[in-house]
Amino acid sequence: MLTVSQLAKQFGISRTSILYYEREGLLLPRTRSENGYRWYGPEEINRLEKIMAYRSFGVPVAQLSNLIDRSNDACQEKILQDQFNALEWEIQQLRLQQKAILQFMEQPELVEEKVISKERWTQIMSDAGLTDEDQHNWHIHFEQTKPEGHQRFLESLNIKPAEIKSIREWSKP
Numbered sequence: 001m002l003t004v005s006q007l008a009k010q011f012g013i014s015r016t017s018i019l020y021y022e023r024e025g026l027l028l029p030r031t032r033s034e035n036g037y038r039w040y041g042p043e044e045i046n047r048l049e050k051i052m053a054y055r056s057f058g059v060p061v062a063q064l065s066n067l068i069d070r071s072n073d074a075c076q077e078k079i080l081q082d083q084f085n086a087l088e089w090e091i092q093q094l095r096l097q098q099k100a101i102l103q104f105m106e107q108p109e110l111v112e113e114k115v116i117s118k119e120r121w122t123q124i125m126s127d128a129g130l131t132d133e134d135q136h137n138w139h140i141h142f143e144q145t146k147p148e149g150h151q152r153f154l155e156s157l158n159i160k161p162a163e164i165k166s167i168r169e170w171s172k173p
Contacts, residue, residue: 001030001039010045011052018048026051026064056128059083081145088149118157136170143171 008015021027022038027048029038040048050068059067063079070076116124125135142150150171154164 001041002045003040004029004038007040007045007048011048013052021048021051021061024061024064026061026068053129057083058087116157118159121157139167139171143168 002010004015004018008018018027022029027040027044030041030044031039033039047068051064054064054067055061057080059079066075066079122135125138130138139150142153147168150168151164154167159167
């Protein structure tokens with residue numbers, strides 16, 4: 001069993017964050033001692049791991065209970081798809097800003113260069129905690145839901161056409 005401070009230290013977050021999750025009804029202590037200390041057990045630790053994972057995807061706190069409690073698979077999928085779409089929109093906006101800056105700097109030739117490579121993207125995904133299998137499943141989902149977008153994305157990473165074809169083939173159901 002862990003106290004609020006111990007739990008915060010284990011996850012590298014503030015006590016305030018844990019208390020906030022409690023106020024939002026997402027993370028309740030297993031028990032309270034007579035002196036008012038909150039104690040968290042393995043189930044609460046597991047729940048906080050899920051909270052942290054979804055927060056790392058940028059999912060708003062207000063939507064976390066629908067994901068963690070797994071009460072409705074369709075609702076979960078919609079929340080994650082909406083978050084994915086929001087991130088895609090943000091990426092597009094950032095790329096537009098990059099292009100505008102380069103235009104302002106009067107170096108438009110840099111606009112044509114690929115901003116991110118396959119290797120960099122793979123590293124970003126790994127740093128976010130995705131395993132090779134998770135990344136493979138990500139490609140499968142992308143190919144199933146947005147095949148044209150998947151093609152454009154792979155092209156944006158400056159991947160050779162033969163490799164793109166291979167990736168898209170093993171991404172099909």
